Amino acid sequence: MSTFVLRWATPLVTLTCIGLMLLIVMNRDISFLRLDMSSLHSFKILFISLILEAFPFILLGVFASSLLQVFVSDRVIQQLAPKNPIAGVLFGSLLGILFPLCECGMIPVVRRLIHKGMPAYIGIVFILAGPILNPIVYTSTYTAFRSQPQIAYSRMGLAFAVTVVIGLLLYRFMRENPLKEIHSHRHAHHGYHHSDHHSHGQHHHDGGSARGNRMGSILAHASDEFFEMGKYLLFGALLTAFIQLAVSRETLLGIGEHPMLSNLFMMGFAFILSICSTSDAFVASSFNGTFNAGSLLAFLVFGAMIDFKNTLMLFSVFRAKIVLWIIALTFLLVLAGSYLFQYFFF
Amino acid sequence: MLVHHLLRGTILSGFAFLIVYLTKTDQLALYIAPRMATYVKLSAIGLYAASMYQFYLVFRIWSGSRTEPDCDCDHTPSPSLTKNTMIYGLFLLPLCLGFLLPNTIMDSTIAAKKGMSLNGAINIARPSEAKASGTGNSPSLADASPSNSTQGRAAPSPDDMFPSDVYTESYAAYAKKLYTQDLIEVSEKQFIEILTTLDLYREPFLGKQVALSGFVYREPEMSASRFALSRFAMNCCSADALPYGLMVTYPKAEKYKNDTWLKITGTLELSEYKGNPVLQLKAAELESIPAPDSPYVYPDYDFGS
The missing domain is CATH 1.10.287 (Helix Hairpins)
Structure with missing residues (x-):
């Protein structure tokens, strides 16, 4: 109980203080916090729709991760993963073309892959690049910005550049295992054991029970991981729904009007909104005209890589120090990149 | 355990x-x-x-x-x-x-938080240098026909009435179709596309009869004789939905409370709101309707392809 209080009290107090400071800055009173029926309904709609929207992706993620755990041995992963850092970074950033997953589905898979011996920097690059560098997101961005196809191109380009730089930096400077709590048990035997079965064709004899066990362990892993990841997803969705209702877009627009600040503002906005990278382009296009192309680009690239929902999930999987580094690097690189693109291309 | x-x-x-x-x-x-x-x-x-x-x-x-x-x-x-x-x-x-909790539809409470989109559009971009927008993948004049409202008897409208570039070809083609209609019915299926087309070209459509349905929503800046009639346009889930509609003017507008569902027929005119020109519907016929089973509208992914 006391450790629980110690662990959660500080962050909660910090969050509350930030919220109150925002209110003071924006000259608002807390009257909007009153729980009238219509706000409760609105909250319910946003909260549940955020959860339902994420379910297919997170389930796909946890089932993919369980399949990896049960069927693919560590040795295979270690052999497949590129040894050369340049190749590794390129591999990680382009993996999204093969696996167009949302970020919430990606984190459990990457954690499993790193456990199984894939170099961690490749996994982190995949988490950052995957939600942007994939065909689905390209198409939706292109559709949303029909009259400005350069937005879609530069979204892909900037995302690629940022992830390559981050990947190389991580390769060079990240020495410790970035995963939280290194598990001391052996994951290996699952994979070897089952592949032996297959190679000797013995599953004909004890096929029933072996298959039953495998199905069982897939479901066991998947549901355990669903709860592990799900609690962060739900907490993120809860806060996102609350913020979307508490802070109106008009208020935000008031802050973001300054031209130099608009990139910063749009990145913050993307962080708060936490919408999936496949649909954020449509939201961004509704800001067209209010904000310049550079800040829309910042919104599109930063929001897909880092947002409220997936930050919580990152903290649950990776060490806090690494997560903070990743966020800081992404933030700076995207900010600089969006100014450069604004200057040279738009 | x-x-x-x-x-x-x-x-x-x-x-x-x-x-x-x-x-x-x-x-x-x-x-x-x-x-x-x-x-x-x-x-x-x-x-x-x-x-x-x-x-x-x-x-x-x-x-x-x-x-x-x-x-x-x-x-x-x-x-x-x-x-x-x-x-x-x-x-x-x-x-x-x-x-x-009973399931409700998104209403003006959420609309107020999300911000209303009365001009321009949700899935269209109006670049600052040129008033242009359009479709991406394969713009083709021939296939841009709407499904239900027009029969494709496009009168040979002069091209200079609906100028287009490579990005706006499908909107220009659609505009020509809409222009031939006496009453432009804003259908659910192409709600966004029709309003976008109207807003993109504006002038040729002024004075046209338009009918659309949606819910009543007001911003504090609106005068007593005005409200917005809008629908939520959704891409993926409610979190990314944005209200999208037309400004309506009617002398006895106060009669209709927020979140009332109306079907309005009226004439398009050009007006001003918050210093920007907006299309406005001068309401002639107002009819209260129950909230439809599918209250939201979605981008028509077949449009212009």
């Missing part, structure tokens, strides 16, 4: 049944766009399978044939009671909200 599996099984099947319940009562569309609905329904199967496994473990432990699952992974839940209560509470909260 038993309690954990029992709770987890209950929560997993709870979510599966929530999805089934929403689907059965046709309310899934209030949360998720149709193109996402299939995936959400599929995930109900996954959730259900996982929950059955949890119940199976409960049975195994209860009947004494196994005390611990044979997984060697360190997924053991935290021993802290408070923490567990909070975590399971977090999972139970959306279930309670989902099953106990």
Whole structure:
């Protein structure tokens, strides 16, 4: 109980203080916090729709991760993963073309892959690049910005550049295992054991029970991981729904009007909104005209890589120090990149 | 351990049944766009399978044939009671909200937070250097016909009335079709596309008869004789939905409260709002209607392709 209080009290107090400071800055009173029926309904709609929207992706993620755990041995992963850092970074950033997953589905898979011996920097690059560098997101961005196809191109380009730089930096400077709590048990035997079965064709004899066990362990892993990841997803969705209702877009627009600040503002906005990278382009296009192309680009690239929902999930999987580094690097690189693109291309 | 599996099984099947319940009562569309609905329904199967496994473990432990699952992974839940209560509470909260609160549609409360889009469009961009926008993939004049409202008898309108570039070709073609109609009915299927086309070209459509349905929404800046008639345009889920509609002017506008659903026929005119020109519908006929079963509108992905 006391450790629980110690662990959660500080962050909660910090969050509350930030919220109150925002209110003071924006000259608002807390009257909007009153729980009238219509706000409760609105909250319910946003909260549940955020959860339902994420379910297919997170389930796909946890089932993919369980399949990896049960069927693919560590040795295979270690052999497949590129040894050369340049190749590794390129591999990680382009993996999204093969696996167009949302970020919430990606984190459990990457954690499993790193456990199984894939170099961690490749996994982190995949988490950052995957939600942007994939065909689905390209198409939706292109559709949303029909009259400005350069937005879609530069979204892909900037995302690629940022992830390559981050990947190389991580390769060079990240020495410790970035995963939280290194598990001391052996994951290996699952994979070897089952592949032996297959190679000797013995599953004909004890096929029933072996298959039953495998199905069982897939479901066991998947549901355990669903709860592990799900609690962060739900907490993120809860806060996102609350913020979307508490802070109106008009208020935000008031802050973001300054031209130099608009990139910063749009990145913050993307962080708060936490919408999936496949649909954020449509939201961004509704800001067209209010904000310049550079800040829309910042919104599109930063929001897909880092947002409220997936930050919580990152903290649950990776060490806090690494997560903070990743966020800081992404933030700076995207900010600089969006100014450069604004200057040279738009 | 038993309690954990029992709770987890209950929560997993709870979510599966929530999805089934929403689907059965046709309310899934209030949360998720149709193109996402299939995936959400599929995930109900996954959730259900996982929950059955949890119940199976409960049975195994209860009947004494196994005390611990044979997984060697360190997924053991935290021993802290408070923490567990909070975590399971977090999972139970959306279930309670989902099953106990009646399902409502997004209304002016959310519209006020999201910000109204009266001019320009949600899926169209109006670049500052040129008043232009259009379709991306394969703009073609011939296929841009709307499904229901026009019959493709496009009178040979002069091209200079609807100028276009490579990006706006399909909108120009659509504008020519709409221009031939005496009454432009803003259909649900192409709500966004029609309003976008009207707003893109504006002048040729002034004085045209337009009919559309939506809910009443007011911003504080609107005068007493004005309100916006709008629909929520959704791409993926409610979180990315934005209200989108037309400004309406009517002398006795106060009569209609926020969130009233109306079908309005009127004449298009050009007006000004917050210093920007906007299209405005001068209402002639107003008819109260019940909120439709599908209250939201979605981008027409076939438009212009």
